[in-house]
Amino acid sequence: MATIKDIAARLGVSISTVSKGLNGASDISEELRQTVLDTAVEMGYSTKRSRKVENRKLALFIENMNYESIDEFGYDVVLGFKQNAFKHKWDVDIIPVTPQLQAEEKYDTYILKNGYCGAFLVGFALHDEWMQQLKNTTMPTVLFDNYIENNPNVAYVGTDSYEGIDMAVKHLHNLGHKKIAFINGSLFSLVSDQRQEAFENSMRDAGLEIYPELMGHGYYIPETAQYYVSNFIAAGATAILCGSDTIAKGVISECQLHGFNVPNDISVVGFDDVKFAAALTPPLTTIRQERNDLGRCAYIILNSLIHHIPISRTQLRPMLIERESTARVSTAHAAEE
Amino acid sequence: MATIKDIAARLGVSISTVSKGLNGASDISEELRQTVLDTAVEMGYSTKRSRKVENRKLALFIENMNYESIDEFGYDVVLGFKQNAFKHKWDVDIIPVTPQLQAEEKYDTYILKNGYCGAFLVGFALHDEWMQQLKNTTMPTVLFDNYIENNPNVAYVGTDSYEGIDMAVKHLHNLGHKKIAFINGSLFSLVSDQRQEAFENSMRDAGLEIYPELMGHGYYIPETAQYYVSNFIAAGATAILCGSDTIAKGVISECQLHGFNVPNDISVVGFDDVKFAAALTPPLTTIRQERNDLGRCAYIILNSLIHHIPISRTQLRPMLIERESTARVSTAHAAEE
Numbered sequence: 001m002a003t004i005k006d007i008a009a010r011l012g013v014s015i016s017t018v019s020k021g022l023n024g025a026s027d028i029s030e031e032l033r034q035t036v037l038d039t040a041v042e043m044g045y046s047t048k049r050s051r052k053v054e055n056r057k058l059a060l061f062i063e064n065m066n067y068e069s070i071d072e073f074g075y076d077v078v079l080g081f082k083q084n085a086f087k088h089k090w091d092v093d094i095i096p097v098t099p100q101l102q103a104e105e106k107y108d109t110y111i112l113k114n115g116y117c118g119a120f121l122v123g124f125a126l127h128d129e130w131m132q133q134l135k136n137t138t139m140p141t142v143l144f145d146n147y148i149e150n151n152p153n154v155a156y157v158g159t160d161s162y163e164g165i166d167m168a169v170k171h172l173h174n175l176g177h178k179k180i181a182f183i184n185g186s187l188f189s190l191v192s193d194q195r196q197e198a199f200e201n202s203m204r205d206a207g208l209e210i211y212p213e214l215m216g217h218g219y220y221i222p223e224t225a226q227y228y229v230s231n232f233i234a235a236g237a238t239a240i241l242c243g244s245d246t247i248a249k250g251v252i253s254e255c256q257l258h259g260f261n262v263p264n265d266i267s268v269v270g271f272d273d274v275k276f277a278a279a280l281t282p283p284l285t286t287i288r289q290e291r292n293d294l295g296r297c298a299y300i301i302l303n304s305l306i307h308h309i310p311i312s313r314t315q316l317r318p319m320l321i322e323r324e325s326t327a328r329v330s331t332a333h334a335a336e337e
Numbered sequence: 338m339a340t341i342k343d344i345a346a347r348l349g350v351s352i353s354t355v356s357k358g359l360n361g362a363s364d365i366s367e368e369l370r371q372t373v374l375d376t377a378v379e380m381g382y383s384t385k386r387s388r389k390v391e392n393r394k395l396a397l398f399i400e401n402m403n404y405e406s407i408d409e410f411g412y413d414v415v416l417g418f419k420q421n422a423f424k425h426k427w428d429v430d431i432i433p434v435t436p437q438l439q440a441e442e443k444y445d446t447y448i449l450k451n452g453y454c455g456a457f458l459v460g461f462a463l464h465d466e467w468m469q470q471l472k473n474t475t476m477p478t479v480l481f482d483n484y485i486e487n488n489p490n491v492a493y494v495g496t497d498s499y500e501g502i503d504m505a506v507k508h509l510h511n512l513g514h515k516k517i518a519f520i521n522g523s524l525f526s527l528v529s530d531q532r533q534e535a536f537e538n539s540m541r542d543a544g545l546e547i548y549p550e551l552m553g554h555g556y557y558i559p560e561t562a563q564y565y566v567s568n569f570i571a572a573g574a575t576a577i578l579c580g581s582d583t584i585a586k587g588v589i590s591e592c593q594l595h596g597f598n599v600p601n602d603i604s605v606v607g608f609d610d611v612k613f614a615a616a617l618t619p620p621l622t623t624i625r626q627e628r629n630d631l632g633r634c635a636y637i638i639l640n641s642l643i644h645h646i647p648i649s650r651t652q653l654r655p656m657l658i659e660r661e662s663t664a665r666v667s668t669a670h671a672a673e674e
Contacts, residue, residue, distance in 0.1 A: 304637060
């Protein structure tokens with residue numbers, strides 16, 4: 001691992017100049033500082049964490065996820081992280097990230113320049129530039145719902161999708177449903193892949209047939225439902241499992257628009273249990289993600305990484321919340337079998 | 338969830354008698370105390386954890402695993418757990434467990450009777466009586482290398498077997514090995530199942546053929562090697578991947594006994610990196626489990642469960658430790674292909 005001396009030698013400057021650059025002293029130019037930082041990152045320099053911990057500053061980078069209103073998925077995740085970090089006397093900066101910021105500055109450089117001891121990343125997608133850089137980051141980093149192979153500085157935190165989807169499928173199966181449709185979240189995401197595999201495993205374990213025409217993907221927005229609901233019902237689905245409560249909300253509207261009653265004609269299950277789920281008509285049966293706990297847990301795992309415990313992944317238990325959007329399959333449908 | 342009042346009503350005794358029974362007061366008979374405890378457990382009574390935390394006593398139950406000498410796998414796991422617990426002002430009792438103890442007393446009763454706030458279980462097997470009871474335990478419990486479905490009071494801590502086995506297979510493949518044999522640990526264990534699946538996945542990903550006659554299972558003892566090594570070499574294996582360093586030690590002896598040189602004729606890879614691995618002749622290439630960190634992490638997860646964060650599983654990164662028991666496949670073997 002490169003030392004300050006190595007960086008000084010490479011740049012042909014003094015050790016104290018490198019040190020000033022790394023620590024953000026005011027008596028060197030911004031341009032020289034950037035050169036020092038870029039070189040440090042390129043050479044794999046990493047701060048001696050246990051000594052730097054007195055900074056007690058963590059970054060929470062957030063992209064593609066709303067978190068400012070209590071109704072939004074990210075709200076409690078951010079809150080839980082901050083609550084646990086504050087309790088342990090860390091400061092947290094919340095930093096919304098755009099593709100442009102990622103193009104302008106390398107991930108490690110940003111962390112180093114701003115004196116963070118580690119970061120929690122929420123809402124990033126696999127193709128994001130910083131995600132690519134995480135394969136080699138030397139900064140303690142916790143990712144929400146994303147996984148990086150073989151780098152002991154990066155850990156993944158999320159809800160166990162397999163157990164969650166399995167609870168939903170078992171719940172519907174217990175209510176007599178056999179033709180269960182699935183509207184999954186966005187393609188090319190770790191959790192969508194997990195949930196797809198989980199759905200197929202659970203259906204198989206329950207002895208239920210998987211119909212490719214009863215499965216679809218879409219963004220986590222209500223409009224996703226429009227592409228699927230009519231076709232799924234026409235193909236005989238009696239229940240629709242959704243990748244998020246937002247999609248489920250769209251499914252319920254769509255059913256009602258076409259004159260189908262939820263849950264008497266069609267049962268609907270969501271995922272997440274965000275605030276509005278209980279207030280829908282009918283109130284939504286869903287798989288709860290403990291978002292505040294996910295945030296708290298992310299802090300615990302980040303703190304462990306900072307203390308050199310190489311955690312790779314941590315998953316939380318989901319929970320089935322039974323409300324009124326699911327019911328026993330109608331006798332008309334049961335008779336068709 | 339049952340309260341002290343419910344227990345009193347069921348037994349037809351006063352609330353203060355139940356309270357005395359639960360708290361181990363000296364002025365009720367041992368027999369009545371046991372009845373109170375058994376009833377409390379049967380009715381799903383659980384102590385109000387956040388209030389009871391002033392006890393600050395944790396149990397570390399250990400079975401089928403040696404931990405008293407620094408050479409043994411369990412030593413650092415136990416040490417790491419105790420170190421982190423002590424640092425956070427918890428007392429830890431180390432309790433060796435026999436099948437007899439499990440038959441005599443229910444898991445929850447034992448915990449409740451002795452005033453523990455939670456427990457870490459190491460070395461238990463799937464068929465153990467207490468393992469069965471964990472499906473419904475209300476006590477915060479962390480299991481090493483074992484997983485319980487659907488109970489938010491129980492979490493699993495272990496090393497990521499998939500990444501570990503993949504590192505080993507890639508390492509051997511990079512050295513030109515194609516016929517790679519695998520001696521896995523005991524059957525009917527979660528980690529053996531994971532490693533078996535991991536081995537087959539990794540071989541497939543590397544484009545290597547899997548030979549059923551080059552795979553075996555056995556106890557984590559050197560003698561396991563005797564059943565396999567000659568046959569594997571006769572069948573053309575040029576490398577043997579082992580489920581533990583102890584098995585690998587037996588494999589090296591067995592090779593030498595039959596006149597084969599490690600690594601010139603046969604490469605050998607272990608798993609764990611216990612203390613003796615570096616001292617073998619030749620020093621063993623192996624997949625390191627950070628045992629002290631596993632113990633530290635188990636404490637962190639147990640403390641999270643005690644604070645009602647429903648962690649389901651946490652895995653640590655393995656690390657490939659390259660020593661001299663692996664080498665480039667011999668040209669004689671390479672020519673055969």
